Amino acid sequence: MIKHLRDAGDLDAGNATLILDTARELARLTGGREVKKLPTLRGRTVVNLFYEDSTRTRISFEAAAKRLSADVINFSAKGSSVSKGESLKDTALTLQAMGADAVVIRHGASGAPHRLANWVDGSVVNAGDGTHEHPTQALLDAFTMRERLGRLAGLNVTIVGDVLHSRVARSNVVLLATLGAKVTLVGPPTLIPVDIASAEVSYDLDAVLPTSDVVMMLRVQHERMNASYFPSAREYSRRYGMDGARMARLPEHAIVMHPGPMNRGMEISPEVADSPRSTIVEQVANGVSVRMAVLYLLLGGK
């Protein structure tokens, strides 16, 4: 097994499948029983190093580490030595001195986990870095697809929205290609990057719906709206939003995903978000199992 999970490119098909299989057993093991805790990482320390605000990812990693009996230290940049000007490297050396076995890092700068991995002895897990990657989100998305549809190879996955700034989309494109799914990126031309090799691109959502097994809606980031990437929220919603009428054009088995937090009525209508085809709540539950699998496999052994 690999030591760090810095981006989805760290995973070959074998390791990615091992993580998904392990997550499945962990979900079965801890679901529906009284004692949810496992003794596996007893005495190990996991540091959550969060330089950006996050609720679900941080809580998800914290729950995952605690269910494996690891000691969890939460570090958020606000109100810490970082606000006094400490550099990432000095913070890393502090964590190193405290004996962190794993550091889960979210950072606004793309590539921060790569730098961190050079400074600490423990495993580094990327929990989102800038506009680069968010590999555990891609793993839990892949896990959700596999649970719902039974396979990943050959699936047509359509990712819709602000691909340019989305680390979720970037990780998904890489991981899904590794696992044999076919990805199509859809969005306004201003929000689709030009350098993506392992995915198709379309600017017309309605055209790709009938052949999609999975539609993944990305969050429209409000801060982008003022930057003229698209004329208005309403126009975006009409062209690229998922509503009941569009959902009806999907194949019967198709699912609709969203990494959250979602803007109801913007990229996804409440009718879709609350329908049985939406996997949004499952994705959150699966996130804990997948992150348990990642921590177990990265920290197991020497």
Place this chain on the structure above:
Amino acid sequence: MASQNAAPDQARTGKVILAETDVHRVVDRIAHQILEKTEGARETVLFGIPTRGVPLAKRLSARIHAFEGIAVPVGTLDVTLYRDDLRLKAARALGPTDVPPGGVDGRRVILVDDVLFSGRTVRAALDALGDLGRPSSVQLAVLVDRGHRELPIRADYVGKNIPTALSESVRVSLAEIDGTDEVKLYGGEVQ
């Protein structure tokens, strides 16, 4: 294929300890012993420890059914996450854990494994079982006991005691997994 007794180099080819018919006879005997010791397998659940404990547990249940017409539920109990050597070895893939309907609370649980050696797997299994519920009692059935215990653990049902040296290894093959029923002893010099 099998039964080359007095093999010149046991290290490479292995020495057959139990051939196919022996394995069947031993499983039958353990099934009978379980029936005797558990008042006809009343309130009893068999738990196979992956990998080869699982088909063994299923066979025991099937034999008990054949002898007495009693259906003994079979579960599987993966102990990987409870092992004490996780830090020493690379992380392993997990096996399945399946608890039969009715759970383990208040029932007699019989753990089933292929080889009893250091006893550490059984210790891990006891911990794993404790997280599933509270059995009224726990027993242990193994196909082979090869000695060299490192913990105060003993089996209630033993198919065959095999005195071994630490340098030797015991390999159990079962038809469900390996295509053949056989127990072989390999010498340690070469490995």
